[in-house]
Amino acid sequence: MNMHTETQLTPAESALADAFAKRLSDLPGDEAVTLQRDAAMQILKRGLPTRKVESWHYTDLRRLLNVVPDFDRTGAPEAVPVLIDGSLRMVVANGRAEAVKAPEGVTVDRYSKLLPKGELSGGLATYDGDDTVGAINTALVSDGYSIAVADGAEIEQPIELQNVHDGGQSHTRLAITVGKGAKVTFVERQTGKGAALVSSVGSLKIADGADVRYVILQEQPDDVSHLGQFQAEIAEKANLSLFIMNVGGKLVRQEVRVEMPGEGGHFELRGVNLLAGTTHNDVTMVLDHSAPDTTSTELIRNIVTDKAHGVFQGQIRVAREAQKTDAKMSCNTLVLSDEGEFSVKPELEIFADDVACGHGATVAEIDHAHLFYLMARGIPEKEARGLLVKAFLAEVIEELDDETLVAVLEQRLEDWFEQHG
Amino acid sequence: MLEIKNLHARIAEDGTEIIRGLDLTVKAGEVAAIMGPNGSGKSTLSYILAGREDYEVTEGDILYNGESILDLDPAERAAKGVFLAFQYPMEIPGVATMEFLKVALNSLRKARGQDPLKIPEFMKLVKDAAGSLEMNLDMLKRPLNVGFSGGEKKRAEILQMKLLEPKLCVLDETDSGLDIDALKVVADGVNALRAPDRAMVVITHYQRLLEYIVPDSVHILSAGKVVKSGDKSLALELEQNGYAGVIGKAA
Numbered sequence: 001m002n003m004h005t006e007t008q009l010t011p012a013e014s015a016l017a018d019a020f021a022k023r024l025s026d027l028p029g030d031e032a033v034t035l036q037r038d039a040a041m042q043i044l045k046r047g048l049p050t051r052k053v054e055s056w057h058y059t060d061l062r063r064l065l066n067v068v069p070d071f072d073r074t075g076a077p078e079a080v081p082v083l084i085d086g087s088l089r090m091v092v093a094n095g096r097a098e099a100v101k102a103p104e105g106v107t108v109d110r111y112s113k114l115l116p117k118g119e120l121s122g123g124l125a126t127y128d129g130d131d132t133v134g135a136i137n138t139a140l141v142s143d144g145y146s147i148a149v150a151d152g153a154e155i156e157q158p159i160e161l162q163n164v165h166d167g168g169q170s171h172t173r174l175a176i177t178v179g180k181g182a183k184v185t186f187v188e189r190q191t192g193k194g195a196a197l198v199s200s201v202g203s204l205k206i207a208d209g210a211d212v213r214y215v216i217l218q219e220q221p222d223d224v225s226h227l228g229q230f231q232a233e234i235a236e237k238a239n240l241s242l243f244i245m246n247v248g249g250k251l252v253r254q255e256v257r258v259e260m261p262g263e264g265g266h267f268e269l270r271g272v273n274l275l276a277g278t279t280h281n282d283v284t285m286v287l288d289h290s291a292p293d294t295t296s297t298e299l300i301r302n303i304v305t306d307k308a309h310g311v312f313q314g315q316i317r318v319a320r321e322a323q324k325t326d327a328k329m330s331c332n333t334l335v336l337s338d339e340g341e342f343s344v345k346p347e348l349e350i351f352a353d354d355v356a357c358g359h360g361a362t363v364a365e366i367d368h369a370h371l372f373y374l375m376a377r378g379i380p381e382k383e384a385r386g387l388l389v390k391a392f393l394a395e396v397i398e399e400l401d402d403e404t405l406v407a408v409l410e411q412r413l414e415d416w417f418e419q420h421g
Numbered sequence: 422m423l424e425i426k427n428l429h430a431r432i433a434e435d436g437t438e439i440i441r442g443l444d445l446t447v448k449a450g451e452v453a454a455i456m457g458p459n460g461s462g463k464s465t466l467s468y469i470l471a472g473r474e475d476y477e478v479t480e481g482d483i484l485y486n487g488e489s490i491l492d493l494d495p496a497e498r499a500a501k502g503v504f505l506a507f508q509y510p511m512e513i514p515g516v517a518t519m520e521f522l523k524v525a526l527n528s529l530r531k532a533r534g535q536d537p538l539k540i541p542e543f544m545k546l547v548k549d550a551a552g553s554l555e556m557n558l559d560m561l562k563r564p565l566n567v568g569f570s571g572g573e574k575k576r577a578e579i580l581q582m583k584l585l586e587p588k589l590c591v592l593d594e595t596d597s598g599l600d601i602d603a604l605k606v607v608a609d610g611v612n613a614l615r616a617p618d619r620a621m622v623v624i625t626h627y628q629r630l631l632e633y634i635v636p637d638s639v640h641i642l643s644a645g646k647v648v649k650s651g652d653k654s655l656a657l658e659l660e661q662n663g664y665a666g667v668i669g670k671a672a
Binding site for chain 2: 368369370372373374375376377378379380381383384387388390391392393394395
């Protein structure tokens with residue numbers, strides 16, 4: 001299979017086409033899956049998106065993803081210690097899911113076992129012609145997990161999904177359904193060693209009245225391109241709290257696509273992006289309030305230093321019938337260096353007439369008066385700056401309301417600041 | 422302990438000269454009052470002593486125990502024992518007051534070659550100091566100065582002064598925004614810290630504070646320099662004749 005575009009292919013585009021061609025025979029999948037893959041490949045054939053494509057305006061993927069490493073599945077990357085003690089660990093290493101014993105109330109299948117069965121093609125559909133992350137993943141996905149939490153199950157043990165690599169390429173899927181009234185916490189870890197292209201798509205369907213906490217911690221090394229997509233559908237009176245922390249990677253795009261088709265559903269997004277070096281980190285959210293009485297809050301806090309560039313695009317769409325929607329989005333950034341940069345694009349698209357929606361964005365430096373006050377009390381400059389950075393993020397992290405998690409994430413912040421502050 | 426010699430300083434951003442040839446000497450154990458009309462450079466002097474970057478010293482020197490401190494940053498000055506009680510203490514959301522006090526105290530201890538305090542020792546120290554200032558401990562559980570009343574902020578400043586045990590205390594309009602009861606509590610707190618090895622520079626617009634903190638010397642600041650010095654009777658003279666009368670005579 002060859003890619004034909006009007007312009008010359010970039011090395012990355014050629015590599016993706018080659019990867020697909022070479023691996024076609026060993027990618028599992030029934031006929032429907034193969035058709036999906038071909039369709040996805042059509043999207044890629046047009047070439048990677050440039051800044052001319054609206055949703056990629058601040059992240060010129062064609063320019064930024066210029067090299068893609070070959071597949072190399074010879075290594076055996078090691079899993080990492082779990083974030084919350086006592087969690088059930090499920091590991092996908094270099095795109096291969098390990099067998100796992102699920103706790104009561106949870107059913108787990110390996111994605112590679114399901115792909116040839118002809119049941120998954122729908123789940124592999126891309127959103128639209130711009131869904132580049134979905135297309136790359138659909139075309140190349142090799143494994144992952146399918147997880148079902150039973151109706152009414154209250155799973156106390158957090159489930160930690162680790163996607164680890166030791167270089168090369170890894171394309172993983174997580175497909176999760178949470179039954180009516182169930183309660184569960186998921187932690188998604190994205191990490192590894194060595195230069196890599198990682199794509200990871202997770203989908204979460206939450207049934208009526210269920211309550212889900214989902215934490216994504218992305219800590220790729222600084223020679224990794226990471227393309228993540230998180231999809232969720234929130235049914236009636238169901239609740240989803242999503243926390244995303246990005247601390248690493250060379251090029252990171254984390255997409256969040258949430259649909260709220262159930263009355264009285266609630267969604268919370270809390271995001272912390274710690275950006276240093278030359279990293280380019282893009283969090284792009286599209287949120288659909290499509291039923292009445294749905295509520296959401298989105299709060300993103302960013303620290304940018306060195307020559308890092310951060311992006312947050314947040315689009316909230318409120319359908320005509322989604323009356324009484326209450327949605328509040330804010331994105332605040334602290335820039336610590338002269339060359340750090342952050343781009344924010346909030347968008348509200350409202351078709352209902354009785355809603356409360358708002359957004360706000362700020363980009364600021366450390367307040368010199370605050371810094372002076374702390375230093376005048378004998379706190380050395382670096383420590384004083386650290387206190388102020390921690391204070392800036394405290395609201396978002398402490399809101400997690402889970403002491404272990406708060407402590408672990410604060411430690412991550414301290415380590416990061418120690419190295420980059 | 423403190424010698425300010427022919428100090429000239431300006432606002433770094435726009436070059437406006439505020440301090441124009443200021444001379445002042447304060448000995449160990451002395452309480453010196455600096456008085457002056459609005460715009461005479463009182464607050465600027467306090468910021469320059471503490472090392473705020475927004476001001477540039479263009480001439481002269483500040484000697485503390487015989488050494489120039491102009492090249493030291495605010496934290497280094499604090500480590501040597503300089504303390505500024507702010508006229509307007511900063512509200513810093515997200516920084517817990519207790520955490521701030523602990524970090525500040527242990528930073529100073531580290532700089533002075535002492536071991537960090539253990540939590541129970543630290544708690545006892547804060548509790549005792551807060552009690553003597555009639556402060557509610559619940560206040561210290563809040564973020565630093567956030568939602569504190571004017572009086573609470575000033576008490577918190579004196580609490581910090583007590584805990585950090587500085588050698589040169591600069592109090593910038595500590596009386597502003599205080600009612601008479603709060604003023605007494607704060608003044609008692611300051612008086613309790615008077616010591617033979619500690620100097621205080623008390624900056625104020627009104628004579629009122631000096632009834633409670635009785636100074637050893639009074640210096641009148643006008644247009645960025647000391648135009649008249651005297652003992653505590655100078656403050657009373659000011660009270661009677663106003664700045665115009667006294668400064669007029671000096672000039």
